[in-house]
Amino acid sequence: MKRITLILILAGIILTLIIPISQAGEKQIVVQGSTTVLPIAQAAAEVFMQNNPQADLSIRGGGSGNGITALIDGTCDIADSSRPMKDKEILLCQEKGVSPVPHIIAMDGIAVIVHPSNPIQGLTIEQIKDIYIGKITNWKELGGEDQKIVLVSRDSSSGTYEIFETMILQGKKVSPDSLSQTSNQAIATIISTTKGAIGYVGLGYLNSTVKAIVVNEIIPSQETVLSGTYPISRPLFMYTNGAPQGIAKDFIQFIWSEEGQKIVEEQGFIPLP
Amino acid sequence: MKCKQHLTEKIIKNIFFLSSLTSIFFLLGISFILFKEGLPLFREIDLKSFLWGKSWYPTYNPPEFGLLPLILGTLWVTLGALIIAVPLGVSAAIYISELATPKIKDYLKLAIEMLTSIPSVIYGFLGIVVLGPWLQNLLNLSIGLCSLTASLLLALMAIPTIASISEEALFSVPKDYKEASYALGATKWETIAQVTVPAAFSGISTAVLLGMGRVIGETMTVLMVAGGAAIIPHSFLQPVRTITATIALEMGETVVGSNHYYALFAIACVLFIISLTLNLSADYFLNKFRRISR
Numbered sequence: 276m277k278r279i280t281l282i283l284i285l286a287g288i289i290l291t292l293i294i295p296i297s298q299a300g301e302k303q304i305v306v307q308g309s310t311t312v313l314p315i316a317q318a319a320a321e322v323f324m325q326n327n328p329q330a331d332l333s334i335r336g337g338g339s340g341n342g343i344t345a346l347i348d349g350t351c352d353i354a355d356s357s358r359p360m361k362d363k364e365i366l367l368c369q370e371k372g373v374s375p376v377p378h379i380i381a382m383d384g385i386a387v388i389v390h391p392s393n394p395i396q397g398l399t400i401e402q403i404k405d406i407y408i409g410k411i412t413n414w415k416e417l418g419g420e421d422q423k424i425v426l427v428s429r430d431s432s433s434g435t436y437e438i439f440e441t442m443i444l445q446g447k448k449v450s451p452d453s454l455s456q457t458s459n460q461a462i463a464t465i466i467s468t469t470k471g472a473i474g475y476v477g478l479g480y481l482n483s484t485v486k487a488i489v490v491n492e493i494i495p496s497q498e499t500v501l502s503g504t505y506p507i508s509r510p511l512f513m514y515t516n517g518a519p520q521g522i523a524k525d526f527i528q529f530i531w532s533e534e535g536q537k538i539v540e541e542q543g544f545i546p547l548p
Numbered sequence: 549m550k551c552k553q554h555l556t557e558k559i560i561k562n563i564f565f566l567s568s569l570t571s572i573f574f575l576l577g578i579s580f581i582l583f584k585e586g587l588p589l590f591r592e593i594d595l596k597s598f599l600w601g602k603s604w605y606p607t608y609n610p611p612e613f614g615l616l617p618l619i620l621g622t623l624w625v626t627l628g629a630l631i632i633a634v635p636l637g638v639s640a641a642i643y644i645s646e647l648a649t650p651k652i653k654d655y656l657k658l659a660i661e662m663l664t665s666i667p668s669v670i671y672g673f674l675g676i677v678v679l680g681p682w683l684q685n686l687l688n689l690s691i692g693l694c695s696l697t698a699s700l701l702l703a704l705m706a707i708p709t710i711a712s713i714s715e716e717a718l719f720s721v722p723k724d725y726k727e728a729s730y731a732l733g734a735t736k737w738e739t740i741a742q743v744t745v746p747a748a749f750s751g752i753s754t755a756v757l758l759g760m761g762r763v764i765g766e767t768m769t770v771l772m773v774a775g776g777a778a779i780i781p782h783s784f785l786q787p788v789r790t791i792t793a794t795i796a797l798e799m800g801e802t803v804v805g806s807n808h809y810y811a812l813f814a815i816a817c818v819l820f821i822i823s824l825t826l827n828l829s830a831d832y833f834l835n836k837f838r839r840i841s842r
Contacts, residue, residue, distance in 0.1 A: 338800035363806055423690045430776075430797040431607040448608055451617070454693065454787050455776035455797055468681055469691050 304522050307335040308342020308355030309434050310458050311477045312511050314542045315381060315530070316355055322538065323529050330522050339434035340364075346514055347373050352523045354514040357383065357434035357477075378513045380530045382545040384478040384500040385438060385507040388463070388485040390470050395419045397489035400506060403443050406473060409450030414471060426453035427462050427474035435459065438509045439475050475507075479543030497545045511544065582820055586813035589613065598814065604778040604789075606798065606808040613811045615818065617778045621695075621788035622764060622819070624781040625774060628699025629706055629763045634756055636703070637710030638745075641755075644711070645718035646740055657712070664708045671701045672772035680773060689785055691775065696784040698774035702766055706759035713758060717751020718744060750836045757830035765823055767792040791819045 306316050313336045320332045335351075342354035343364050348371075360368075360375060368375050387403055389395060395417060398406075405411045406424055415421045428449055429436040440449070456462050462474040467484035478495060481487055487495050491506055499505035519527055529535045536546035589598070593613055601614020644656050675697050684692030721744050729739040745752070775787020776797065789797075795812050802808045 340802055341800045344804050367805065425691045431605070446609075448605055451603065451779045452777050452787075454691070455778070455789065457771065457797055461772075464676065465691070465693070469684070471690050 302522070303331045303333055304353070304526065305333045305335070305345075305351040306353040306355060306513075306526075307337055307345045307351040309339040309357040309511070310336045311339075311357040311383060311435055311479070312355035312380070312513070314479060315511070315539055315544060316513075318538045318542055319526070319530050319535055322534070323526055326529075327522075327525070330525070332522075332526065343375075343514065346375065346516055347371055349373075349516075352515065353519070353526070356512045356514055357509065358437050359512065360514065373516050375514045375516065376518060378515070378519075378527050379510040379547065380513050380527070381511045381536075381539045381547060382500055383509055383511050384495050384505050384545065385435065385475050385509070386478055386481055386487040386495040387473065387475050387490060387507075388466050388481070388487055389473050390466060391484070391486045392470060393419060393486060395488065397492065399491055400443055403488075403490070404445065404447065407444060407449050407453065408447045409452060422471040425469055425472040426450060427465050427469075427472050428453040428455055429459075429462070429475075430455045430457065435475070435477060438507070442507050477543075478545070481543065497540075500545045501548060508545075579820065582813060582817045586810060586817040589807060589810035589814045592807050592810075602780060604794070606802075606811055611807060611811075613807070613814075615791075615815055617780050618789060618791045618794050618815060619818065620780055621774070621778070622790040622792070624784075624788055625695050625698045625702060625770060625790060626760060626763050628695055628784055629702035630756065630760060632699060632703035633706040633710055633759055633763075637707045637755070637759065638714050638752060640707070640711045641714035641718055641752075642740060642745070645715045646736075646744065657715075660708045660711050663704060668705065668766060669768045669772075671704065672769040675701050675769065675773035687785065691787065693773055693775040693787055694785050695774055695781060695788045698770050698788075699784065701769050701773060702763045705766065705769070706763050709762055710755045710759040713755035714748070714752045717748040717755065720751070721747045750833045754830045754833040757826050757833065761823055761826040761830065764826065765792065765819070767796050771796050791815050795819075 306320070313334065316334045320334050324330050324332060337345075339354075339356040339358055342351065342356060343360060345351040346354035347364070347367055354375075359377065365375070367373075387398070393414070395414065398417070402411070402417060407426060407428070409426075411417065412424055413421065414424055426449075429439075431440075431449075440446075454465070456465065459476045459480045462476050463480045463482075463485055466472045466474045476485075478497075478500070481495075489495075493499050493505045495505055495507075500508040513527060513530075515523060515527070518524075530539070531547070539546045598613055599615055601612060602616050603612045603614045604617055605612040640656070640660065644653050648656060676693070679700065680692030680697050682692070683689065683694075683697055725743050725747055726739055729743045734742070770790045771793040774790060774793060776789050776793065777787040778789045778794070779786070781788045795816055798808070799812055802812065
């Protein structure tokens with residue numbers, strides 16, 4: 276009886292080691308990174324895998340910095356990023372012999388949002404900056420109601436925050452009273468339930484539960500981002516190590532195709548011209 | 549034949565010994581990595597400005613790595629949670645141990661154990677969707693995601709720990725103590741308040757310390773519910789940020805090997821030291837109480 280159990284245990288161990296190795300024949304393409312690009316990557320991957328049954332894609336979030344690190348470490352094939360690579364990351368690439376190639380897959384605008392009941396319609400970039408550095412603390416200072424401004428922001432290493440910091444804050448420190456959230460969706464949820472709140476999200480997260488502010492007299496929308504008139508806009512990237520090969524290449528080509536760009540638009544982003 | 553059995557026994561004994569060593573191995577390994585990745589930060593800033601710095605702006609130019617708002621945030625929500633959890637947990641334990649009928653005792657113990665089976669992310673979700681907005685309306689706050697909300701949810705997580713260990717402590721107070729007290733003419737309440745609870749004191753302290761350890765390390769709930777403002781707290785109705793939430797919030801997007809990365813490991817070291825100290829003291833008290841009650 277003892278011998279049989281020993282043989283069974285050994286067999287079990289050998290099987291658990293063999294099965295993953297046999298599955299390694301099919302390569303899985305890992306796409307990882309920005310939570311802003313995530314909805315595009317997921318929607319595109321679904322359609323792509325339907326059209327190409329032999330393709331196996333794994334789409335993950337984690338943040339732009341996380342995706343780029345994974346690309347450098349070799350644990351992902353495509354890195355989604357809502358910002359260009361930083362100098363430090365490029366240095367790390369050179370050290371590790373990685374040559375990052377950026378592919379712009381869509382355009383995105385960042386909309387400043389408030390609660391739907393907030394009477395404020397539009398703000399200038401100066402005013403948004405003053406709100407976020409803590410100079411203006413009550414909506415009545417801008418002609419609104421007597422309500423304390425609740426600042427909602429992203430964690431300071433998010434790609435979305437970086438663009439916001441560069442274009443609106445222009446290097447100033449965001450007020451420490453701001454509530455740091457983990458994702459675009461978290462900000463949208465808080466704004467939709469908090470009367471005095473102000474926040475910023477990618478255009479893809481605009482819906483009827485929040486109200487988008489007109490910035491410098493320009494309405495955030497697809498047209499204004501493409502025409503370049505809306506001030507807070509940015510390209511969305513997918514980085515690969517060297518020129519993309521095989522399924523990764525097909526996937527990026529798919530996103531560039533008409534069908535792929537339609538998916539981009541459906542997700543609320545701006546397709547490339 | 550006997551030699552073979554002896555050899556098999558020896559082999560199996562060694563396998564078990566090695567298995568038990570793995571926990572020590574992992575503990576040492578984790579502490580080593582935490583300190584290895586955290587110490588490089590102190591090439592850039594000195595320990596004093598790290599521990600007492602009032603601003604946490606890790607991605608600003610020049611970056612500021614002040615731990616004070618984060619550690620005070622952690623201690624603040626923990627304090628709030630304990631203020632709620634300790635009276636509730638210890639009272640529940642007293643009721644279960646001294647006053648409940650056996651049937652009610654079983655049901656209550658089951659119900660309290662059920663609280664531990666709720667994943668912390670569900671508490672966080674309930675906080676954002678239910679508790680936060682409710683508190684916002686009730687107390688007319690500008691936002692419901694504040695340290696009070698976090699403390700309430702953390703208390704729910706700490707109560708089972710505190711209640712079950714306190715109950716065990718109260719239950720193991722020797723019968724002689726209680727009988728002597730009754731013999732001297734004390735009422736049931738007087739016995740409980742002045743004899744049983746003080747006798748179980750080291751057990752109850754263990755319970756509180758373990759509950760505190762649970763709360764200090766809690767990440768998901770405070771990340772979702774405490775608000776995320778890295779300021780020095782001076783009211784329970786303010787949003788705060790804890791060490792755990794900061795690590796969870798920022799680790800995903802830092803560049804590996806940057807000062808921000810080292811800083812996050814450094815604050816993780818601080819958390820690790822605090823948690824380790826709490827658990828070691830709980831262990832010390834636990835041994836004391838187990839020795840007394842034997």
